[in-house]
Amino acid sequence: MKKQSFFFIANIYFLILTTNVFAGATGKLTGYINDDQGNPLIGVNIYLEGTPIGTASDENGQYLIINIPAAPYTVVVSYVGYQTIKMTDVVINADHTTTLEFDMTVSAIEGEEIIVEAKRPVIVKDQTATTTTMESATI
Numbered sequence: 001m002k003k004q005s006f007f008f009i010a011n012i013y014f015l016i017l018t019t020n021v022f023a024g025a026t027g028k029l030t031g032y033i034n035d036d037q038g039n040p041l042i043g044v045n046i047y048l049e050g051t052p053i054g055t056a057s058d059e060n061g062q063y064l065i066i067n068i069p070a071a072p073y074t075v076v077v078s079y080v081g082y083q084t085i086k087m088t089d090v091v092i093n094a095d096h097t098t099t100l101e102f103d104m105t106v107s108a109i110e111g112e113e114i115i116v117e118a119k120r121p122v123i124v125k126d127q128t129a130t131t132t133t134m135e136s137a138t139i
Contacts, residue, residue: 029048030064033062047075
């Protein structure tokens, strides 16, 4: 009986000890993303640089990233047609929610210059109609 009580108490102690060790190891990041006129942006990519952790904003421009290990991060916000935003040294604390709001500005997308050159005229000016030559064996 004493031996069973000892193991029961030891198991309870171990359970409490391991729960305290693993509790509070992660935090959350949330907020809203709007354009420069205050309208919510849908589908904006928000991620922590150097990690696979990220999400996209919903129809209200809101985002939520959970289970982020407590540490400082660089938060990157990117969207096609808008300037990418990088915010460095964002500290995620265990058992806390960090809130970041972003206003994105429109940027022009530039590509490489493309030159198109024609090799032959599209319309032959001497030809007045389309002609097809067929031999009698084909008919």
